[in-house]
Amino acid sequence: MESIKESVKNMPGFNKFQEKYELMKQQVLTDPNVMRFLRENPDISDVQAEKLLSNFYTYRNEQLACSNCPGLENCPNLMKGYRSELTKVRQTVELRYKPCELKMIDDQKKSMSSLIKSYFIPKEILDARFERLYNPNMDEARSIAIQKAYEFVQTAGAGQKSKGIYFYGKFGVGKTYLLGAIANGLAEKGIHSLMIHTPEFLREMKQSLSDGSFDSKMKLLKTVPVLMLDDIGAENMTNWVRDEILGVILQYRMMERLPTLYTSNCDYDMLQQHLSFSQKGGLDEVKALRIMERIKHSSHAVFMGGSKNFREDF
Template sequence: MESIKESVKQMPGFEKFQEKYELMKQQVLTDPKVMRFLRENPDISDAHADKLLSSFYTFKNEQQACSNCPGLDRCPNLMQGYRSELTRVRQTVELRYKPCELKLHDEHKKSMASLIKSYFIPKEILGATFDRLYKHSIDDTRRNAISKAYEFVQMAGTNQPLKGIYFYGKFGVGKTYLLGAIANGLAEKGIHSLMVHTPEFLREMKQSLSDGSFDTKMELLKTVPVLMLDDIGAENMTNWVRDEIIGVILQYRMMEKLPTLYTSNCDYDMLQQHLSYSQKGGLDEVKALRIMERIKHLSSPVFMGGNKNFRDEF
């Protein structure tokens, strides 16, 4: 009976296939990196090398792809974002994979993103960095605010007491962007933070009473290692918002010594006046003062000025 091998040899086109195979084999075995591996492992015979041709072929192609990297999203390698390596394992050779620099950078970004939670914060703010802040024109008050923010990040995670910051100033001076830079700086150190646009978030808290998520959201704001309340003072103030949400959150954070940061268009006096409004008419100055004492206990005021609109610089 004729063997399978002999039958294959008699198939039409076998000779051309054989020629292409031999050419491919020569290209693989003369590849500089494959040749170096074979020199470093002289006990691999020619016959053994022939059996390893498939692994050598994959290694050669993937190394060439890495040399002309098209980017992580278009990586043509078998395992996207990984480099193959020829590894000697006892009497054979295996292909093992390690993440490339782009893959490691991407994983780092995703890891950082997982440390930053946000509600109603624009994406460009979540990508803020101190480097970008310093590259743009800043006056003395902005420079001081950036310095205070950077000091906060440096102090975070140490055993030293950490007080929050109350950034205040007019619209568009970069207060929210600065919170984003702080959040990313904290993420670099592995510290969780939460940024919320206060007016929108408080509206959502009212709705969460009906969907059953109120307690979960309150617990998150109370216990997150670093809380950032953006644009406080711009919300529609009610007794319930002031006493049952803001007051409860800040009381817990004050007792647990958890730092809280704020941005506002109001200074302390203006914010106290805003908090004092009562739905029943008149002013509830005592309760407003109680909230302000918690805010002052948890933060130091830092003014941000400037004649240029920070948003126009990006």
Template sequence: MESIKESVKHMPGFDKFQERYEQMKHQVLSDPGVMRFLRENPDISDVHAEKLLSSFYTFQNEQHACRNCPGLDKCPNLMQGYRSELTKVRQTVELRYKPCELKIHDEQKKTMTSLIKSYFIPKEILEARFDRLYKHSIDETRRNAISKAYEFVQMAGTGQQVKGIYFYGKFGVGKTYLLGAIANGLAEKGIHSLIIHTPEFLREMKSSLSDGSFDSKMDLLKTVPVLMLDDIGAENMTNWVRDEIIGVILQYRMMEKLPTLYTSNCDYDMLQQHLSYSQKGGLDEVKALRIMERIKHLSSPVFMGGNKNFREDF
């Protein structure tokens, strides 16, 4: 009885198939990467190499795709974002995969993003970087603020107690953007942070009482390694907001020595006046003073000035 192999040889079109196969084999075995691998592994015979054509072919195609990279999202490789490598394992050859530079960068970006939590903060703020800040900051007070912010990032995570910063100045000088740069700087060091737009977040906290998420949000603000309260002083102040939210959060963070940063249009004195507002009429200066003591204990004031609106550059 004729073997299957012999039967295939007599099938119509076999000669053309054999011709195409030989062309493909020559092309694959002539690939610089494959040739280099075979030179490094001289114990692989020609017969053995021919049996490995499938692996070599995949390797060749994926290397070609990498040389003409269409981008991570359009990567045609078997494992998207990974480079294949020929590896000799005992008497056989395997394809092993390692992430390419784009994949590594993408994973690093995802990791950094996961380290930064935010509430009601625009996307462009969360993409802020110190190098962009330096490029656009010609005012001396801005440069000083950026230097203080950079020093904070460098000190964070060193085991030393780090005091937060209270950035204040008029609208549009780049205070919130600076918080974004700090958050990304911390993320590069593997440090979690949370940025919140204080007025919007405090409004949400009221509704959190009914949906059952109040305690979990309070715990997050109290315990996050670095908390950033953006635009404090712009919220509608009530006794409940001051005493049951801001006061409780800052008291916990002060006791646990967790750094807190702020941005505000108010200096310390103006913020104290804002916090002293009482719904019952008049002023509650004692409670306002208690909050300010915590803020001052947790931060150092840094003024940001300048006539040019920072937002116009972004």
């Protein structure tokens, strides 16, 4: 009776298969990286090397793919974004995997992104960087505002509780983008921040009363290490928003000395007037003053200048 080995040899196409196999084996075993590994491990015999051909083949192909890297998204390796390495383990050879440079950069970006939470903030703002803000021809007020923002990032988490900043200025000078740059600067230091577009978020807070998420959102705003309230003063002011949302959040953060940053088209006086609005008619100046005292106590007012509309660059 014919053995299985002999039967395989007699199968149609076996000779071509054998030729391809021998060619592949030669290519693999003469690969510079594989040859270097075998030289470093002289106890691996030729017979053993052939038995380990599958691992050597995978290693060679992945090294070739890495040398002509098509980018992380199109990585053809068995584990996307990982480089294989040959490792001698007792009497055999195993493939071990380590992340490549692109994978590590991508992981770092994702890690940073996880440190930045946002509500109703455009994507380009979340990609903001301080380098994008500097301009040799910018006016002094704008330069000072950027410097104050940069100093805030540098001192954040340095063991001392720092005050927040109230950035104010006309529409379109880059106040929101500046908050985005701060958020990314904090993320590089491993500090969590939450950035919200205040008018839109306050509208959502009203809806959250019915979907059961109000308490969790309030807790997040009160306790996040750095809170950023973008465009405060542009919301539709109601007694409930002022007293039960802003008042409660800012009181907690002031007592816990957690920094809050703001952007607004209003200076302190204009914001106080806005907060004085009462649905019952007239002005509720006492309650507005109470909110303003919390803001003033825990932040520095910084004017952000600029003669052109910063949004034109996007």
